[in-house]
Amino acid sequence: MAGIVSITLQNNDEARPVIESILHDNPSANANYMPGAVKIDCPERLVVKAESVSARIGRDWDPQEIHLTIVSMGGSLDEDDEELVLSWGA
């Protein structure tokens, strides 16, 4: 199980386009739904792309908006204007 990175988001209207984008942009990602939240696991690396989320919501999405819906995470994070990346070994 080593090397899994993970992000948990609230399962609400605001987070849904983010969840969709993650699952689209990370083909190996796996979503585990629980009441109120969803935990997305991915081997090695997981990316949240601002472009993908923006395309889904029809407006500019700032990666810092993740602060409104994130519940938890596993891995080392790196964030800039375009994306938010979780990985190990960074």
Place this chain on the structure above:
Amino acid sequence: MTPPRKKKLNLKKRYELMTRGLDWETSYQKMDDVFPYDTFEGIKITDWSKWEDPFRLTMDAYWKYQGEKERKLYAVLDSFAQNNGQLGISDARYVNAIKLFLTGVTPLEYQAHRHFAHLGRHIRGVGPRVAAQMQSLDELRHAQTQIHTISHYNKYFDGFAEFPHMHDRVWYLSVPKSFFDDACSAGPFEFFTAISFAFEYVLTNLLFVPFMSGAAYNGDLATVTFGFSAQSDEARHMTLGIEVIKFMLEQHPDNLPIVQQWVDKWFWRGHKMLGLVAMMMDYMLPKRIMSWKEAWEIYFTEAGGALFEDLSRYGLRVPKYADIATDEAEHISHQNWSIFYQYTQAAGFHTWLPSDEEMAWLSEKYPNTFDKYYRPRFEMWREMEARGERFYNNALPQLCQTCQIPMGYTEPGDPTRIGFRSTEYAGERYHFCSDGCKDIFENEPEKFSQAWLPVHQIFQGNCGGAELSDVLEWYHMKNGTDNMDYTGSPDQKQWDAWQSVRKRVAG
């Protein structure tokens, strides 16, 4: 068509200007005099500028997002109150989990607020200093939102009214309180390791994620809302935790043994404290999400495994006794609920025996241990209740000098024998529940020999008197209202009355 993303000042640049750009080297006073606390623990930092917050959150963005979180949260809390949300929970028994959570955790949020404010002043590096300032505000917000939730539940249920008073006095609340007192009386790097790393990064998922999901499942909108709102800050706190560990290990090789000892200590202390959450998840939620053991597998074995594998490149190893803690995940919830059942007369929430259906769930989730070791005990207690001989333990328990939990835990590998350790220090003998707790004492005997142990204090006459009723009064617990079994409690009468009205209206 999606409009092209707007260009603005680059995040990295903005972070640099808004944190490092606002800091300066003092010249009228020596930096060591201005920041007197960040060297005595022996952690060597050669270059503070190597620190970077991976979220690169600046104060202006912080206010913006926190303001939005607060608006949403209070809209829900207000609506919960306006619409009598307490009527929609799965069962009034559920509220007892919230009583334990809120009386145990809310004062810790406030302690965290105070101590992060201290670090937000006293850490020499501007990056972690700003992160600590933000976290201090977060923790105050968490304390406030939880108190708002308490204030609503307190109108309808017993056990909430005296939460700050109880936190300083009640025997089981001394477990979380002593955990935090220990961290706040340590140096800044140990506090970061204790709270930001061991607690927030390694263990807090076990507290907040399955439990808040449990609240969602049990119709507790108020708790879900403050829980997830708090947890959205938690992701930032987790990055502070992991960054501080990596930073210490990268800065100087001499830091490794110090950090390792802290990681060992705080993992073990956290594991013992979260045993209370284990019991809440396995015994107190009417509708359950996952067992404690399953949560432990996901959040410690799997997530912690990946984390410690990553940190092994610095020479850091998995916390000492992690294997024993994993073994105890099969037992800890059953043993803790047994302790509270026996001492229901001195608990600020209600207890009960698991129903047949709940025992079947426990058998399924704990195939190695429940039927063999714990079902027979609960069935015996149930028979005793049926005979009108409900079992109360009237002897005061011996407490572990380190974790302060009654010594009800069993030996690793032998669940039929109570674990027991002791050591001598300055002519006195001290007692422990486990090797982990004994090691912690032996590393810092001057500190832990001064622990305020609730049972010792009762025997010394410092807790209102020698009778249970005296102690309850001193705790501000109402005998026959706040304590004892759920069955027959005023909470139950109130709930049943609400339910009967609902049935009558439904026809």
